[in-house]
Amino acid sequence: MDSGVYIAVFYMARGRMVRAGRLGRFRLRQGVYFYVGSAQRNMSARLDRHSRKDKVLRWHIDYLSVKAEMLGAVTIAGSRELECELAKKLGRIFELAVPGFGASDCRCGGHLFYVRELP
8 A cells, every 4th residue: 555644653752842834933742743644645655754864854744753753654545535534533532732733734733643651
């Protein structure tokens, strides 16, 4: 499967201040982050990019992924609309990490969620 929706899981070993484009400056706390994204083609390349530290910072997720360790990802076959549905479901379980993060092309509150430790 090389298209669909994914949840990339990151671990931030210590808290840090981050600046990400129009989102401005915010603090990412020590803990685990879940990022909901989609790729309608080349999902493996997208996930590979998320795991790399050496890259041009373009998207919100790049500002997290260069500072945190990517633990892995869960991939799900489905259309791009599933991305927002999944983000809403995660939002009922986990804390929204940064309002608007990863959601510049939709009306979601954000696509990045936080928990201090894995349940």
